[in-house]
Amino acid sequence: xxxxxxxxxxxxxxxxxxxxxxxxxxxxxxxxxxxxxxxxxxxxxxxxxxxxxxxxxxxxxxxxxxxxxxxxxxxxxxxxxxxxxxxxxxxxxxxxxxxxxxxxxxxxxxxxxxxxxxxxxxxxxxxxxxxxxxxxxxxxxxxxxxxxxxxxxxxxxxxxxxxxxxxxxxxxxxxxxxxxxxxxxxxxxxxxxxxxxxxxxxxxxxxxxxxxxxxxxxxxxxxxxxxxxxxxxxxxxxxxxxxxxxxxxxxxxxxxxxxx
DNA sequence: ATGACTTTCACGGAAAGA
Numbered sequence: 001x002x003x004x005x006x007x008x009x010x011x012x013x014x015x016x017x018x019x020x021x022x023x024x025x026x027x028x029x030x031x032x033x034x035x036x037x038x039x040x041x042x043x044x045x046x047x048x049x050x051x052x053x054x055x056x057x058x059x060x061x062x063x064x065x066x067x068x069x070x071x072x073x074x075x076x077x078x079x080x081x082x083x084x085x086x087x088x089x090x091x092x093x094x095x096x097x098x099x100x101x102x103x104x105x106x107x108x109x110x111x112x113x114x115x116x117x118x119x120x121x122x123x124x125x126x127x128x129x130x131x132x133x134x135x136x137x138x139x140x141x142x143x144x145x146x147x148x149x150x151x152x153x154x155x156x157x158x159x160x161x162x163x164x165x166x167x168x169x170x171x172x173x174x175x176x177x178x179x180x181x182x183x184x185x186x187x188x189x190x191x192x193x194x195x196x197x198x199x200x201x202x203x204x205x206x207x208x209x210x211x212x213x214x215x216x217x218x219x220x221x222x223x224x225x226x227x228x229x230x231x232x233x234x235x236x237x238x239x240x241x242x243x244x245x246x247x248x249x250x251x252x253x254x255x256x257x258x259x260x
Numbered sequence: 261a262t263g264a265c266t267t268t269c270a271c272g273g274a275a276a277g278a
Binding site: 011012036038039063064112113114151168169170207208209220247249250 | 263264265266267268269275276277278
């Protein structure tokens, strides 16, 4: 059996609904962690997802942000919580937690940061520090999976050409150190690194300038597993075809399978 | 090349993304 965990920044759940339904049908994940749902609670397409057999634990923030965890409708979740203690701006919906199958799942959308040294950049680092604090608490309680758009490329090989990233966000040492802090706080592994080492693999390509077809991408979406379940990671892959076709998101789904 | 796309809200164009 195992557990199939997926994470996907959909860049608007309403705009991406056909692709999300396609993904649920094709992969039948046990949980789909979503980011950038971009809708208010009233706008959240619960009825459509229900028809697809899924229920949402959602933390919606309106026009921007928004995170959720979709689970099959017959799965009982418990202790869901909404928001990240100590986050810089609680009105931005960037963190949601829920538990089932003995695992605590987090869907996270880390702030972009905009420009290095901008106030938004400082907020990004503050958010990651708050995430590390929370992960440290959660990891003590049991198995933990944190999946989402971290907006950080952890290593130089996680972007198409590091030389074109001078003084850019996503690759700066403070951001990378902050993300390492999250991993260290829960003694977690990055599923991709755990299985594939330094093999290149991107999860995001800019909409502009034909970036996808030119291979100009970044690996900024990650699934992290606490030490208790890292040994259960059987596979880690991206669904690259979801960057093609009708109205794609600029991110693709990342999928991890865990053994029982 | 201070761009290139895409989304939201709202109905033109700003704001945000990465």
